Amino acid sequence: MNGTRASLDQIKAIADGVKAPLSEKIDTLLCPPATLLYVATALCDDSPLAIGAQDCHQQVSGAHTGDISAEMIADCFGTHVIVGHSERRRNHAESDMLVRAKAQAAHDAGLIAIICIGETAYERNSGQTLDVLKRELIGSIPDGSSAQTTVVAYEPVWAIGTGVVPTQENVEEAHAFIRAELIQRFGKEGANMRILYGGSVSGANARDLLEVPHVNGVLVGGQSLKAADFLAIYAAFERQFA
Template identity: 55%
Template sequence: MRKLAAGNWKMNGSVEDLDEVTALIAAHPAPGCEMLLCPPATLLSRMAERAAGSSLMVGGQDCHAKTSGAHTGDVSAQMLKDAGATHVILGHSERRADHGESDISVRAKTIAAQAAGLTVIVCIGETEAQRNAGDTLAVIGRQLEGSLPTSLTTAPDGLVIAYEPVWAIGTGRTPTLQEVGEVHGFIRATLTKRYGEAANGLRLLYGGSVKASNAAAIFAVPHVNGALVGGASLKAADFGPIVLALAVS
């Protein structure tokens, strides 16, 4: 299984920030794991041009479930691919909160993105209130049930699950390693019940305040096959050590 270090630039970045991409590529010509950055749509094609022929892959942060039509402001999976994307993040907690995305809509987008040939990173995670109430695994189970396709229609590496506890995103707080292991073990078991042995090939990422200082410890947890990184992916000097930690894990 090829491990994945994915960076989500969120609503950040301008053309001049693409110099960070050039620096990242130069520092990691053969990183020993898959390396991905997902910029805002305004930078996608230009980042893909910078990354052409390198070890870096480029992805989108969302897509519409339809291939085209009267959907002002939206971007289809086919458009992402045409712009140079190989991946797309779907169901991020910020999309679920800010845009009211449901598990059902995430599933529809996932199916559409896979049909377009993109690797999909589906995000799941509990709020702090849900964790404090002891509902973490129940919430994760519901999100997996509702957000994922009923069956695997692509190779296992075409679907990635990112566990991001909502309360850890951008806060500097992280679950304990035991808590990360509990959730990732639950996700793996749940996926195996749903998809059978093919689930062993699905990569499970952890996300939520991942940085150079904690990356190695997180990657040592069973069933953690990489990371979805937010703020630390904006600078090559911050993202690079995370890539290296994953490569040697």
């Protein structure tokens, strides 16, 4: 819940910074507040930068005052939507079942669903990390999901906005587990689904994170509010494609 019309300058600066040759090798996405969604898509019409939304309702339409459907996002030319973010799960008590329904609604509207999973500090400290990831993977991803429609984002809740980043070993263990679970359930599609890491990502640590096996990209939080910070993370991908 950050950003007003004054933020459009930052969005435009990000759009201008996402350019060839790197933009031809990676996908770059910004998910502004819903109030800026339509204007942002128009602003980025000539840029490789994709625009998505931060959440959607599971129904196509109806008496759901204040909610936004996946169809509305698509109607604003959005291409992606984040579902199951830890803040939605925590602050709005969203269950795996609800997250799955939202992801299915995204698929039905032709959007790519970015499905977030991750453990809390208590769950990690009590040795439940992999059990939590397995439960949320099973419960949150719709049957029939594919690499073209679905991205999984691992965001350890205890690392979000805290400046604390898991060790590379922690990230590698989680991402390898997620990959194995996706392959077991979806076969070749699971092998090709992108798995993002999210949690205090910055220009300073992005390159190291991207070197971890099965980390196919990053889900950026606070560092997406300013173009300079976001583009520093974007530039971290250059090493992979040098």
